[in-house]
Amino acid sequence: xxxxxxxxxxxxxxxxxxxxxxxxxxxxxxxxxxxxxxxxxxxxxxxxxxxxxxxxxxxxxxxxxxxxxxxxxxxxxxxxxxxxxxxxxxxxxxxxxxxxxxxxxxxxxxxxxxxxxxxxxxxxxxxxxxxxxxxxxxxxxxxxxxxxxxxxxxxxxxxxxxxxxxxxxxxxxxxxxxxxxxxxxxxxxxxxxxxxxxxxxxxxxxxxxxxxxxxxxxxxxxxxxxxxxxx
Amino acid sequence: xxxxxxxxxxxxxxxxxxxxxxxxxxxxxxxxxxxxxxxxxxxxxxxxxxxxxxxxxxxxxxxxxxxxxxxxxxxxxxxxxxxxxxxxxxxxxxxxxxxxxxxxxxxxxxxxxxxxxxxxxxxxxxxxxxxxxxxxxxxxxxxxxxxxxxxxxxxxxxxxxxxxxxxxxxxxxxxxxxxxxxxxxxxxxxxxxxxxxxxxxxxxxxxxxxxxxxxxxxxxxxxxxxxxxxx
Numbered sequence: 001x002x003x004x005x006x007x008x009x010x011x012x013x014x015x016x017x018x019x020x021x022x023x024x025x026x027x028x029x030x031x032x033x034x035x036x037x038x039x040x041x042x043x044x045x046x047x048x049x050x051x052x053x054x055x056x057x058x059x060x061x062x063x064x065x066x067x068x069x070x071x072x073x074x075x076x077x078x079x080x081x082x083x084x085x086x087x088x089x090x091x092x093x094x095x096x097x098x099x100x101x102x103x104x105x106x107x108x109x110x111x112x113x114x115x116x117x118x119x120x121x122x123x124x125x126x127x128x129x130x131x132x133x134x135x136x137x138x139x140x141x142x143x144x145x146x147x148x149x150x151x152x153x154x155x156x157x158x159x160x161x162x163x164x165x166x167x168x169x170x171x172x173x174x175x176x177x178x179x180x181x182x183x184x185x186x187x188x189x190x191x192x193x194x195x196x197x198x199x200x201x202x203x204x205x206x207x208x209x210x211x212x213x214x215x216x217x218x219x220x221x222x223x224x225x226x227x228x229x230x231x
Numbered sequence: 232x233x234x235x236x237x238x239x240x241x242x243x244x245x246x247x248x249x250x251x252x253x254x255x256x257x258x259x260x261x262x263x264x265x266x267x268x269x270x271x272x273x274x275x276x277x278x279x280x281x282x283x284x285x286x287x288x289x290x291x292x293x294x295x296x297x298x299x300x301x302x303x304x305x306x307x308x309x310x311x312x313x314x315x316x317x318x319x320x321x322x323x324x325x326x327x328x329x330x331x332x333x334x335x336x337x338x339x340x341x342x343x344x345x346x347x348x349x350x351x352x353x354x355x356x357x358x359x360x361x362x363x364x365x366x367x368x369x370x371x372x373x374x375x376x377x378x379x380x381x382x383x384x385x386x387x388x389x390x391x392x393x394x395x396x397x398x399x400x401x402x403x404x405x406x407x408x409x410x411x412x413x414x415x416x417x418x419x420x421x422x423x424x425x426x427x428x429x430x431x432x433x434x435x436x437x438x439x440x441x442x443x444x445x446x447x448x449x450x451x452x453x454x455x456x457x458x459x460x461x462x
Contacts, residue, residue: 044365045364045365045367045368045369046326046330046361046365047361047365054315056315057315059318059322060322061322061325063321063325064318064321064322064325065318067317067318067321068314068315068317068318071314071317071318072314083299083302083303084285084287084288084299086298086299086302087290087295087296087298087299087302090292090294090295090298090299091290091291091292091295094292094294094295095277098329098333099277102329102333106354106358117348117350117351119348119350119351120348120350120351120354123337123351127337130277130278133276134276134277134278136276137276138276
């Protein structure tokens with residue numbers, strides 16, 4: 001199996017955190033130059049990373065990849081044992097995935113104040129606030145997203161809260177974690193978890209590479225290499 | 232188990248179609264008057280139906296309910312047997328759920344031309360078009376959403392395509408099914424399936440009840456009954 005992934009991509013970080021926490025080490029990570037040449041649709045019609053390449057074909061969408069990994073490695077599954085616990089893990093993961101991350105991604109173009117449309121920014125940040133409110137009700141109180149051990153809900157929440165904290169203020173809206181009690185306590189505590197710390201470091205590294213121009217140089221080198229290899 | 236559901240709600244129709252197709256008959260359907268009195272948050276912090284009430288508490292979000300039902304009734308599961316097939320069922324269901332239905336719901340307030348913000352309408356219908364393009368690539372070619380039998384992907388797609396066909400043109404954007412080949416062929420064929428036909432009838436009935444004022448009368452009667460029962 002090969003995972004098409006990038007350091008900074010929060011949806012990719014989610015899958016990497018799951019792989020680390022499940023102890024799966026035979027998945028290769030790659031980010032082909034074609035991703036930067038506007039050909040991600042070669043990999044996935046949805047046009048987003050991560051994408052998991054398996055023997056039968058490609059699997060896009062981090063949440064679908066997450067379920068596939070649990071299906072393939074049931075002994076290491078991070079989903080919980082009873083239908084009820086599994087439903088709560090899926091629920092918190094979904095709130096983070098759809099109501100937080102997906103809306104934040106749609107809102108990112110509104111960071112630019114010159115081209116911002118307030119109605120778009122307000123619609124999406126309203127959805128994010130609503131999602132954070134639901135998360136505040138459903139999140140666990142013992143240092144983990146659900147119950148008293150790490151689950152897939154943590155693997156989604158950690159990148160989602162990183163994305164929220166780093167980008168929502170750039171929309172000139174207060175970081176919605178600040179208005180919470182239980183989510184804020186969780187966010188403080190989970191950053192001490194080794195797998196959370198690892199993906200947070202990777203996303204930080206990706207952010208620095210974007211900001212200091214290293215990422216651009218890496219992309220240009222990858223594209224040049226790809227072109228040189230063509231017949 | 233009790234399902235808080237409404238005829239017209241496509242997310243509710245998705246769960247009902249799954250229950251019908253799995254042959255689960257011991258789930259009661261209900262839509263309490265409090266839903267119409269602005270108290271859905273009594274049931275779910277997310278504030279949407281359907282919600283499944285089980286012994287341990289409430290489960291919101293149709294996709295989470297769908298997984299819970301598969302976990303509780305593994306013999307009747309509509310998810311497929313191999314990890315690969317399950318991933319494809321989850322993928323098509325997710326495209327319908329997030330990229331079609333969720334964006335259509337967010338776009339509904341834009342039906343009103345007097346208050347419409349074009350940038351909001353265009354952002355969301357752009358996402359719907361992109362989702363339909365991905366669906367066109369991933370959808371099965373044999374009359375079902377995935378493979379050669381009914382799966383959970385059909386239970387999501389049927390209400391999603393109903394919603395798409397009925398509401399996107401009201402945004403002054405062409406029904407995106409018309410630009411497809413495989414999705415259009417699927418949509419023609421699946422309407423002959425007995426479980427699809429049943430929920431399509433229910434959604435039609437819900438739409439008529441809204442349009443001809445029956446729904447309003449039912450709501451007023453339910454609220455009056457609820458108030459009369461209070462001490």
